[in-house]
Amino acid sequence: MNSLGKSITKKFGYSFGANTVSLLMSVLAVSIFPKYMTVEDYGLYQLFLFYFGYVGFLHFGTLGGAIIRYSGCTYFDLDFSVVKSQCVVLFGILCVLSTGIFAVNFLTHIFVNNHIFIMFIISMFAQHVIWYSISILQMSNRIEDVARLLLYERISWGILSISAVLLGFASASTILFIYCATRVLVMLYSLIFIPEVVMAPLNFTVQLWRELKINFALGFPITLSDICSILIIGIIRFAISDVWDIVVFAKISLVLSITFFFLSFITSASTVLLPALKQLKESVSNDMYLPLNRLSSYVFLHVLILYYPIKLIVLYWLPKYSDSIIFMGILFPIVFFESKFNFLLVTYLKKILKTRVIFYINLFSTLISLLGCFMFCYYMKNLELSIFLITMVLGIRYTLGEVALYNYLKMPRVLITEYLLNVFWLILFELCIYIGNTILGFLLYIGCLVVYNLINRQKLLDSWKCLKEIIY
16 A cells, blocks of 8 residues: 555544544434433524534634645644734634624524523634634644544543433533533643644734635635535524424434434545545546545445434434434435535535535525525425425535536546436435335335445446555
């Protein structure tokens, strides 16, 4: 194995290990929280996380722009003074924006409990420092340290929160206090990884503002894209909480949490893949796309089989959420759509600096989500169609991403064939789900996978051989 292959394998190993622990903690949390918390408290906890998901955009893309520009460099190639000064500038902007957030909460009473709102603000500041530290580690290709930091974050949060619930402290206020406390602890721990940045002098020179401007220009489309990406689901979740009640919102949030379990692996994999691709010649990285596309489709189609054991576990362990199983069946194909989109399509588009294309795709998908939301949620008031809208829009987004990348890589015919085959297998999966007998549906989908493996065996072997030739 060559040096690139060893580096990629090692970094994937660290990321896989950290995210395996993260997944276990998430599984325990989703298994225990709704079991011992009231549905109302669990809904408030999910509402906190729902709004907290938007605070990551308050750096306006400068972190994303820096990662794209410097991916593949070494840590000591960075100008520590400029990096620290950028962080201070962004922190000052965050202080100003927090005043606006306070005013919005005062007018709308999103969080009636002032203690919860204060925890929201503290968590927001701490989380931005964590993200900044992670961004520095990612752009300098220190994936092992990113894995250690994320591991500490998930273990500390998981142990403290789950212990509190099991000991009888299952209110939303207690859980959110622990969430806030762990953000602060992880923030302090993250600074240990970047002592040179922490100790660097501040230097507000022309170079600093030039760096901020370049990073902003490159990263702001990504931030707008990410906002649209979250709004695709966020608009529908908000409408559900508005048209129905907190109980329905809690049940939908539980199903979405289960569905998105596996995407943490995909996110970590893409952070390793982007620097690796930038180290390769354009012709080599383009040649990698087709085998990566086939192998990732193979993996993600097999991941869908987990729907059946998860369904049985939810029915047994969380009977008060049993009526939400039908929603999980509708939503589970987004595991495939989101995995392919984030792992492969977005990574390649970033690699060729087509960040605006990602933004346009997400913006168009958000508009479809908004129009569908008005129709299904507010006009028809049909909950099942509202949930299906999430799957439909994410499927459209995945399709647009495939088409855009096909054109840039100039091999549309073979990739369109691969895309149509993937859609065919996803339709078969949905048909298997809607068979009333769970065991029969499970066996039928297993049969479909066997046929898939037989038909694509040679293509998959050739794809794996192609990748091995590059990394060995």
